[in-house]
Amino acid sequence: MKLSKELKAGIITLLAIGLLVAGINFLKGNSFFGGDDQYEAYFPNSGNLAPATSVYVNGVAVGKVLTVEYQPNGDSLSKVKVTFNIQDDNVLIPRGSKIEIGSVDFLNKGLMLTLNSDLSKGYYKPGEKIKGSVASDLMTQVKDYADPTIQKLQSLISTVDRTVTSISAFWDTTATSKIEASMNEVQIALKRFGNVAVEVEDLVASEKVRLAKIMSNVESISGNLKASNEKISAIIGNVKKISDDLVTVNYKSVVEDAQKTIQKLNATLEAANNGEGTLGKLLHDEKLYNELVNTNKELQELVDDITLHPERYIHFSVLGSKTKGVPLTGKEEKKLRKVLDSIPD
Numbered sequence: 001m002k003l004s005k006e007l008k009a010g011i012i013t014l015l016a017i018g019l020l021v022a023g024i025n026f027l028k029g030n031s032f033f034g035g036d037d038q039y040e041a042y043f044p045n046s047g048n049l050a051p052a053t054s055v056y057v058n059g060v061a062v063g064k065v066l067t068v069e070y071q072p073n074g075d076s077l078s079k080v081k082v083t084f085n086i087q088d089d090n091v092l093i094p095r096g097s098k099i100e101i102g103s104v105d106f107l108n109k110g111l112m113l114t115l116n117s118d119l120s121k122g123y124y125k126p127g128e129k130i131k132g133s134v135a136s137d138l139m140t141q142v143k144d145y146a147d148p149t150i151q152k153l154q155s156l157i158s159t160v161d162r163t164v165t166s167i168s169a170f171w172d173t174t175a176t177s178k179i180e181a182s183m184n185e186v187q188i189a190l191k192r193f194g195n196v197a198v199e200v201e202d203l204v205a206s207e208k209v210r211l212a213k214i215m216s217n218v219e220s221i222s223g224n225l226k227a228s229n230e231k232i233s234a235i236i237g238n239v240k241k242i243s244d245d246l247v248t249v250n251y252k253s254v255v256e257d258a259q260k261t262i263q264k265l266n267a268t269l270e271a272a273n274n275g276e277g278t279l280g281k282l283l284h285d286e287k288l289y290n291e292l293v294n295t296n297k298e299l300q301e302l303v304d305d306i307t308l309h310p311e312r313y314i315h316f317s318v319l320g321s322k323t324k325g326v327p328l329t330g331k332e333e334k335k336l337r338k339v340l341d342s343i344p345d
């Protein structure tokens with residue numbers, strides 16, 4: 001099939017228009033064929049951001065800035081509207097994400113996106129408005145760092161200037177005369193020290209013989225001590241031997257016996273604590289303790305009842321009459337009397 005010249009011209013014209021539209025979209029910052037998601041962000045100032053600047057996520061360009069417009073009716077935090085797109089279909093902006101205008105390098109600006117890791121609030125929809133912020137540029141950071149240093153330097157210069165002024169005020173004729181007077185007093189003091197040194201030298205010369213005698217006596221005393229060194233050592237040795245004998249003879253056996261007694265006492269207490277022996281059973285067997293208490297109580301009640309009513313337990317015969325009671329053998333009567341006699345009054 002052969003195409004006519006008019007059809008060919010129409011096809012070429014449509015292709016040219018399509019390429020023109022795609023080129024304009026590309027120059028504006030959109031994808032070549034368009035269809036990118038667009039968002040609006042509001043800032044207090046532009047931060048020198050220009051259209052066609054890239055949008056970055058973790059340092060990777062994912063979109064372009066389309067327009068930067070001034071909003072005269074906006075509040076102080078939304079005077080500038082920035083329209084940008086996201087060309088990467090895999091990039092969505094979660095709600096709560098941070099967007100700011102910052103420096104990509106020393107010269108270029110960019111739109112920085114910090115995506116929120118919490119996805120529970122959902123994502124921003126295309127065309128939705130987002131609040132942004134402007135990061136400090138390099139010059140601002142340098143200025144913030146340099147200002148305190150400059151202030152400290154100015155303060156230091158003022159202090160040095162005051163010091164120099166004070167020295168200049170001090171260094172006048174009066175100060176010079178005072179310094180000369182002070183130097184004269186120093187010379188007089190040095191002269192007096194010299195006189196004292198001469199007097200000390202004369203004193204040492206006059207007392208030289210006496211000092212020699214004193215040193216001789218000291219030497220003699222030290223010689224006597226040296227000669228008596230062996231006797232002193234023997235005395236010290238005897239004293240040490242006596243003290244050792246006192247420790248080993250008089251106290252060692254006592255300490256050993258005390259240690260053995262304490263060990264036996266500890267063993268007895270440990271056995272009682274473990275429930276061994278009569279004392280241990282009495283300490284740990286609550287049932288035995290209760291039985292002893294009950295037995296003592298019953299015995300006391302029995303003794304009291306026998307004291308009040310002996311006829312219930314002992315059979316007496318008076319003039320042929322018989323008192324009713326429990327008949328007891330002679331052996332049982334002796335036993336009962338022994339129990340009664342053992343009870344204190």
